Amino acid sequence: MGRQEYLIDTNVTIEYIGEALPEKALSMLESIIDRRFYISVINKIELLGFSDITENEEQKFKEFINAADVLELDEDIVNSTIEVRKKYKIKLPDSIIAATALVKNLAIITRNVKDFDKIAGLEVLNSYNVETGVG
Numbered sequence: 001m002g003r004q005e006y007l008i009d010t011n012v013t014i015e016y017i018g019e020a021l022p023e024k025a026l027s028m029l030e031s032i033i034d035r036r037f038y039i040s041v042i043n044k045i046e047l048l049g050f051s052d053i054t055e056n057e058e059q060k061f062k063e064f065i066n067a068a069d070v071l072e073l074d075e076d077i078v079n080s081t082i083e084v085r086k087k088y089k090i091k092l093p094d095s096i097i098a099a100t101a102l103v104k105n106l107a108i109i110t111r112n113v114k115d116f117d118k119i120a121g122l123e124v125l126n127s128y129n130v131e132t133g134v135g
Helices: 010-017 023-033 041-048 055-067 075-088 092-104
Strands: 006-008 038-040 069-071 107-110 124-126
Touching (some): 006 023, 010 055, 038 092, 041 069, 041 092, 075 092
Parallel strands (some): 006 107, 038 069, 107 124
């Protein structure tokens, strides 16, 4: 199947930009970012929708987003979101992010493990509990 690909959640991006990740998490994330990484259009909206960020932080978010493959909503993701939302009763943004990862066969890197880890078929990595050497 090849190496795993990753969708990076909003909270991990904020901690990455804010230089608040532990060393192991930072090392793993940088190895992913150096290759290819994904975010959902919802992550983009969340990152750029904050009203209380500085211009410098906003610029860093934009650079991160520009480096990512931003996954837009399509019919498969919409249908999967409906199923995830019905079955697991999680917030709509998290449902969209989870459905995007499921449809695109991506693992999610997040600190918000409790909402995602109950979703069948979804690989969830806690950004604070990772091992280096992501393949």
